[in-house]
Amino acid sequence: MRDVIxxxxxxxxxxxxxxxxxxxxxxxxxxxxxxxxPYRVGxxxxxxxxxxxxxxxxxxxxxxxxxxxxxxxxxxxxxFLIPSLLIFATxxxxxxxxxxxxxxxxxxxxxxxxxxxxxxFMGGWGSNNKYALLSxxxxxxxxxxxxxxxxxxxxxxxxxxxxxxxxxxxxxxxxLWFVAYPIxxxxxxxxxxxxxxxxxxxxxxxxxxxxxxxVAGFRVEYSGMKFALIQLAEYTHMFGVSCLGxxxxxxxxxxxxxxxxxVGAAWFLLKALxxxxxxxxxxxxxxxxxxxQILGLSWKxxxxxxxxxxxxxxxxxALRSGHVA
Amino acid sequence: MSRNGMGFWGETRQxxxxxxxxxxxxxxxxxxxxxxVHYPDxxxxxxxxxxxxxALIYDETGEEACIGCRLCEYVCPPRVIKVxxxxxxxxxxxxTFTLELYAxxxxxxxxxxxxxxxxxxxxxFDLATSDRRELLLDKDRLHALGTQFENSWATGTKLxxxxxxxxxxxxxxxx
Numbered sequence: 076m077r078d079v080i081x082x083x084x085x086x087x088x089x090x091x092x093x094x095x096x097x098x099x100x101x102x103x104x105x106x107x108x109x110x111x112x113p114y115r116v117g118x119x120x121x122x123x124x125x126x127x128x129x130x131x132x133x134x135x136x137x138x139x140x141x142x143x144x145x146x147x148x149x150x151x152x153x154x155f156l157i158p159s160l161l162i163f164a165t166x167x168x169x170x171x172x173x174x175x176x177x178x179x180x181x182x183x184x185x186x187x188x189x190x191x192x193x194x195x196f197m198g199g200w201g202s203n204n205k206y207a208l209l210s211x212x213x214x215x216x217x218x219x220x221x222x223x224x225x226x227x228x229x230x231x232x233x234x235x236x237x238x239x240x241x242x243x244x245x246x247x248x249x250x251l252w253f254v255a256y257p258i259x260x261x262x263x264x265x266x267x268x269x270x271x272x273x274x275x276x277x278x279x280x281x282x283x284x285x286x287x288x289x290v291a292g293f294r295v296e297y298s299g300m301k302f303a304l305i306q307l308a309e310y311t312h313m314f315g316v317s318c319l320g321x322x323x324x325x326x327x328x329x330x331x332x333x334x335x336x337x338v339g340a341a342w343f344l345l346k347a348l349x350x351x352x353x354x355x356x357x358x359x360x361x362x363x364x365x366x367x368q369i370l371g372l373s374w375k376x377x378x379x380x381x382x383x384x385x386x387x388x389x390x391x392x393a394l395r396s397g398h399v400a
Numbered sequence: 401m402s403r404n405g406m407g408f409w410g411e412t413r414q415x416x417x418x419x420x421x422x423x424x425x426x427x428x429x430x431x432x433x434x435x436x437v438h439y440p441d442x443x444x445x446x447x448x449x450x451x452x453x454x455a456l457i458y459d460e461t462g463e464e465a466c467i468g469c470r471l472c473e474y475v476c477p478p479r480v481i482k483v484x485x486x487x488x489x490x491x492x493x494x495x496t497f498t499l500e501l502y503a504x505x506x507x508x509x510x511x512x513x514x515x516x517x518x519x520x521x522x523x524x525f526d527l528a529t530s531d532r533r534e535l536l537l538d539k540d541r542l543h544a545l546g547t548q549f550e551n552s553w554a555t556g557t558k559l560x561x562x563x564x565x566x567x568x569x570x571x572x573x574x575x
Binding site: 103105106107108109110111114356357359360361 | 419422423425426427429430432433434435436438
């Protein structure tokens, strides 16, 4: 029973945070373009905007295309959302403040977060729409390509910490955050950010949405609450990966006064927000690149680079621990 | 070796430089003050010669300045102005003066030709209404608008003065 209550609280907290992440992104994006962003709904600075958006989407008509594959179409947003929410099960927000601190936490995270792609493809297939299907195919293509370098970069902190448990990885950074490790840390962090942007289908890797050609990608036929669920899932996933980045590279909850769980969680969320804003910053700085460039970057640059980096890290760790003579 | 002959490292260096340049631009913008003006609440200062809604004005003696000469009606390219003249003892008046603002192209020609500076433009452009008939302006509405909003700089006299050929050229032409 305690676990169920904890899960309930966690899910609601995550959904609330993610709802407001859309607001943060819109404000941040607006400031980068010398605008002010949402302002009218709720004073000061339109802070009720996400709630208003949610209510608007709730009361909108739910349209199902006549030729859609109805079970698949209706199930897709749920299949899309659940893995995004599940990944929070293993994330430790502060020492002892997490749902399940699995000893293979990072494996669980990577495995579950890739399940998102199934929902994505179901949405594209079930819509029975050329654009949606094309977008879903591109999505699968791209996400699978970037899953490999993503996993390899995520393994670098694992090698450095010598554990698959997320809380142990954080504890291993007590002396020095992994992002501050000379050369290895910075390169791995850059690779992680690039792989994150790509596997979250964000600009400049958003051929999956490609506003100008595919309208809105695989969610083009969705409206109302289903659209809201898909949107929620995307942002939740983005937030989850930001949390992972904060845990793996930025020292999770570590920071001044982090012995207290609330301060630790605040540090953790701040670091996750930093990664989220970094990705948003990239999003508003670049234009979309071509499909072949995206895949070329993944297979020809990122994959060998992360492999070499992982090998170098392993070699360095072995050297330090004196296993190599 | 890449196609453009820069090689892998050259291309990487170029990419890194481009990434840094692009992200610097957005970062600079982030710390700049937004340029947005909260329009209905805050009105940006308009330029002096803004070509806004048309209006009729009164002259210094407080009388209607329009003498119903119909010059604006003749010059109007989309023909949105209709004037009827009313003969008077000392001067003439406009009996009716209608302006179909929904078809107006805001070319300012009517202002240019007006011999008595009666028709002018206003420093406002809030035209949105839910009924097109509200944009069919009669004489009373036009006069009311003229007192309601700030007038633009241009009047017929000023515009003609501005476009008058230079004196020297005129003298030369006379010879």
